[in-house]
Amino acid sequence: xxxxxxxxxxxxxxxxxxxxxxxxxxxxxxxxxxxxxxxxxxxxxxxxxxxxxxxxxxxxxxxxxxxxxxxxxxxxxxxxxxxxxxxxxxxxxxxxxxxxxxxxxxxxxxxxxxxxxxxxxxxxxxxxxxxxxxxxxxxxxxx
Amino acid sequence: xxxxxxxxxxxxxxxxxxxxxxxxxxxxxxxxxxxxxxxxxxxxxxxxxxxxxxxxxxxxxxxxxxxxxxxxxxxxxxxxxxxxxxxxxxxxxxxxxxxxxxxxxxxxxxxxxxxxxxxxxxxxxxxxxxxxxxxxxxxxxxx
DNA sequence: CTGTATCCTTAGGGATACTG
DNA sequence: CAGTATCCCTAAGGATACAG
Numbered sequence: 001x002x003x004x005x006x007x008x009x010x011x012x013x014x015x016x017x018x019x020x021x022x023x024x025x026x027x028x029x030x031x032x033x034x035x036x037x038x039x040x041x042x043x044x045x046x047x048x049x050x051x052x053x054x055x056x057x058x059x060x061x062x063x064x065x066x067x068x069x070x071x072x073x074x075x076x077x078x079x080x081x082x083x084x085x086x087x088x089x090x091x092x093x094x095x096x097x098x099x100x101x102x103x104x105x106x107x108x109x110x111x112x113x114x115x116x117x118x119x120x121x122x123x124x125x126x127x128x129x130x131x132x133x134x135x136x137x138x139x140x141x142x143x
Numbered sequence: 144x145x146x147x148x149x150x151x152x153x154x155x156x157x158x159x160x161x162x163x164x165x166x167x168x169x170x171x172x173x174x175x176x177x178x179x180x181x182x183x184x185x186x187x188x189x190x191x192x193x194x195x196x197x198x199x200x201x202x203x204x205x206x207x208x209x210x211x212x213x214x215x216x217x218x219x220x221x222x223x224x225x226x227x228x229x230x231x232x233x234x235x236x237x238x239x240x241x242x243x244x245x246x247x248x249x250x251x252x253x254x255x256x257x258x259x260x261x262x263x264x265x266x267x268x269x270x271x272x273x274x275x276x277x278x279x280x281x282x283x284x285x286x
Numbered sequence: 287c288t289g290t291a292t293c294c295t296t297a298g299g300g301a302t303a304c305t306g
Numbered sequence: 307c308a309g310t311a312t313c314c315c316t317a318a319g320g321a322t323a324c325a326g
Contacts, residue, residue, distance in 0.1 A: 008251070009191065009192040009193070010190075010191035010192050011191075011251055011252055011253070012171075012174070012191065012192075012252075013240065013241040013243075013244030013245055013248070013252050013255065014170060014171065014174045014237065014240060014241065014244070015171065015191075015192055016244040016248050016251075016252050017240050017243065017244055018167050018170060018171070019167075022165070022166060022167035022168075022170075023165060023166070023167075023318080024161050024162075024165035024166075024318090024319095025165075025318095025319090027157060027161060027165075028155075028157065028158065028161070031155070031157045040287090040288085041287080041288050041289065042287060042288070047153075048152065048153035048154075048155065048158075049152040049153050049155075049158055050152070050320095051319095052319065052320055052321070052322095053288095053289075053290080053321095053322090054290080054291075054292090054319075054320085054321095055318080055319060055320085056289090057288095057289065057290070058318095058319095060289095076288095076326070077288085078287075078288060078289095079288075079289090086247050089243060089246065089247070090243060092239045092242075092243075093236065093239040093240055093243055094157065096235045096236045096239050097156065097157060097160050097236055098156040098157065099235075100156075100160065100232060100233060100235075100236055101156030101157070101159040101160055102156055103232065104229050104232070105156070105159050108151070108154055108159075109154055109155075109156050109159050110154070112156065166298080167298090167299095168298095168299090183307090183308080184307080184308050184309065185307060185308070188308095193300095194299095195299065195300055195301070195302095196301095196302090196308095196309075196310080197299075197300085197301095197309095197310080197311075197312090198298080198299055198300085199309090200308095200309060200310070201298095201299095203309095219306075219308095220308085221307075221308060221309095222308075222309090287326105288325100288326085289324105289325085289326085290323105290324080290325075290326100291322100291323085291324075291325095292321105292322085292323080292324095293320105293321085293322085293323100294319100294320090294321090295318105295319090295320080295321105296317105296318085296319085296320095297316105297317090297318075297319090298315105298316085298317075298318080299314105299315090299316085299317090300313105300314090300315085300316095301312100301313085301314090301315105302311100302312090302313090303310105303311085303312080303313100304309105304310080304311075304312095305308100305309085305310075305311095306307105306308085306309085306310100
């Protein structure tokens, strides 16, 4: 895909992710797909942050255009969304973000169950999440 | 500090970072401080993405309010900005973001020098960057 | 229920002038 | 040069109605 129809303000790798995720909503969809076992339009709408329908639809299209997610399902029917390999590859970023938040906002932001396990053995937790993205499993990220 | 006067849409750790960094500019300042040895107003202004003066000033205030950066210097004089411990602690996130971009945008986004070293020995690169944030060193992130 | 479309308000942010 | 202030416009996004 590579920087599709972006502004491309620079060729910096940090800027590159901002071109896709530099807003208050996009990353929440990735979170829902990665940790919350949500994969439908309605599921995303239910999340605590209360994304509105037009924003959700727009972000789903953008994420698909960027090759982060893909949609499955007969056209005109209920679609099921899933992370692509590129999207799943965001896992280390997501986990480090989660760890940082847990460390620096302990009061309002309770550390998720897997956090101690992640600090001790990052690769183990990564493998577990990835495995669950294929098969089934339990929610590793409680709000 | 903890979620100062934020909207606080939820208590999710992913959402928590979005409350501070969910825009197209804020993370670039952290990048400049962390990897580019920039620590002045004018330095930030020079970056490729061309942040405008009002946005820069506003973001510097926000980052300071969130305890991510601190400013040093006699009042009314030229200020020097630096990452706090909380800000430096974003290093793993920044490195994973950089690695992801390099992996998925190889065409326009040349892998930075340290990337191979980071993949092989993450902690070594982290230590090197942290060391340099105190003393001196060479730029580990070329655009 | 899965989306799409529309309306409308606010916030983000570009340009630029200005002050110490 | 460091930082503030203003003007103005566009994009982000909330609410909600609508369609398959």
